[in-house]
Amino acid sequence: MDIRRRAERTSETASSDYFTGDVTAERLFEAPDPARTAAVRVTFQPGARTAWHTHPLGQTLYIVEGTGLVQRECGDIETVGVGDVVMFAPGEKHWHGASRDSMMTHIAIHERKDGNHVEWLEKVSDDQYEGRG
Structure with missing residues (x-):
């Protein structure tokens, strides 16, 4: 057993x-x-957000505070809130972050494959974030 204390x-x-x-x-x-x-x-x-990225074995987000935005490549921007769970498939290009008028906290869960858990790509532009591009 291994306990990781908050203070640590x-x-x-x-x-x-x-x-x-x-x-x-x-x-x-x-x-x-x-x-x-x-x-x-x-x-x-x-207004803060990740860059576009992928995870070799997927990623799960559990929203614990605020209101967020998530989007997969070629998909619509979706609004998420407290208690929502978002699952991205292995290799699915996506981004996530806070809405324009609210902060957002999530727990991100992912797995390593060959020592790697994420591949970072280009940044999400303001137009993409606002749903204009």
């Missing part, structure tokens, strides 16, 4: 290479091999 974890500012706006991330856990699961609590301030 810290939040850090997410990299501007992969996020737009004010985003903080708190790594909750990364299971040791042979397990592959990891979870991160991510808080997006209004």
Whole structure:
């Protein structure tokens, strides 16, 4: 058994290479091999979002606070809120973040494949975020 106490974890500012706006991330856990699961609590301030990205084994988001936006490539922007669960398929190109007028926090759960859990792609433009492109 391994207990990770809240006081032992810290939040850090997410990299501007992969996020737009004010985003903080708190790594909750990364299971040791042979397990592959990891979870991160991510808080997006209004208008903040990820870049487009994929996960080799998919990703699940559990919304715990606020109102967010999610979109998969060639799909509509969807609004999500507290208690919603969003599942992206392996390799599905997508982004997620806060709505324009609300912050949003989610727990992101994903698995490693060959040591990798995410492939970062281009940033989401303001036009894409606003549903204009």
